[in-house]
Structure formats: structure tokens, C-alpha cells
Amino acid sequence: MHIDIISTVPELLDSPLSHSILQRAQDKGLLTVRVHDLRPYGIGKHNSVDDYQFGGGAGMVMRCEPLAALIDELREQRQYDEVIYLTPDGERYAQRRANRLSLCQNLLLICGHYKGIDERIREAYVTIEISIGDYVLSGGELAAAVLVDSIGRLLPGVIGDETSALTDTFQDDLLAPPVYTRPAEWRGREVPPILRSGDTGAIEAWREEQALERTRERRPDLLDEDAADA
């Protein structure tokens, strides 16, 4: 998979993309990520990428021309499955969307700043608008990093144990059951004996029951959504 990211603060993405699983995915050639600085496409001697909003009001808006110039250039090199704009007024991001995006070949992510990008860029280019939660970040970069991480780890071969991504919390609209490692007893707290019983059927049933109980307690909305999908 190839992911292009447009940003006015590309340095914000250096660190999240160069560690751990994402770095491994890139080293293995399963994922390439390129961050493109919008600044050089800015207008005038100050390379301006934003301007006051029509109609007045506080906050600057990212201009059409620099974005269009860079997007057009990138689109000459690649055919994108989706052009994604990260914005708090987008569709709320969830595992289901990550799963679908992990099947794509080429993605283009656009990070906004200030009041956001001119509406006409959204109309002309953007195919999906995504929010990573009901709060406002100072820019789309951290949201883009969330997308790249959640998608990258789903690509076949990225996670060593292929099954582990499939048993993640949310993969079946259920929270994950509790997990334990050694020692079997720590400060008087014991690992549930069933997990040490060696009875794989009973362990599986226990995990399912715990996952369901935890979901009912903490996120009953997930079970409702399941019913709505059925």
C-alpha cells in the first residue's frame, strides 16, 4: 500500500511513522508513506497557504490554489482509491473503516490547519472526510498518524502473528477480554485458574464470555450497533 500525506507541518509526522510496527511495515516494503510539505506550493514571496475567511470571523482558511497544485501533481503519479480529509466534522473513525481502507492500494490524506480548508477543495477532490473523535486537534497530522497506524497494522505480513489483528478489541464489535502473563500470582492477585488449565475449549469460551461481559458493562452501544447492522 502507498499513502501520501499533505501537511503544512510535516515534521509532526516524522516520529509516529518511524517506529515499531509502522517502520517494520515500511522496511518490509509492505507500506510506503510519503509526507508532502504544502509550503513550497504557497502563494507570493511568503509562500502563503492560508487567508482570511470570506464573511468575516476569526481564524484563517487554507487556500485552494496551493492544495490543488500539490494534489494535481500527486494525482499525475498515482490513482487514489480515496482522497481523505481529516476534520472534526467528518465521519467518526472506527475499526470498520480501517478494515476497508486496508484493502486499498493508494490513499491520499489531507491535513488541515486553522479553520480548515476551503470548502471547494472538499467538493472537488475529497472522497471521504474522517474525524478521529469528538474533540478538536490543532491540525490533521495526529489524526493522519492514527489512520496510518491503524491501517498499516492490518496489512498482511505486518504483524508477525497473523491472527492477532483479528482478535483485537473492536474487530468483532466486542472489547477484548482480560489478558495475563507471568507470574501466576502477583501481590496476592492470581491469574484466573481456567487460563492455566490447558483446556483450550474452556479457555476460548471463558474469553468470549469475558469479552461480552466487558462490552455490556463499558460499551453497550457496540452491542446495539451490532443489532442495528443485522
Ligand code: ADE
Ligand atoms: N483535525 C482537527 N481535529 C480533528 C479530529 N478530531 N479528527 C480528525 N481531524 C482533525
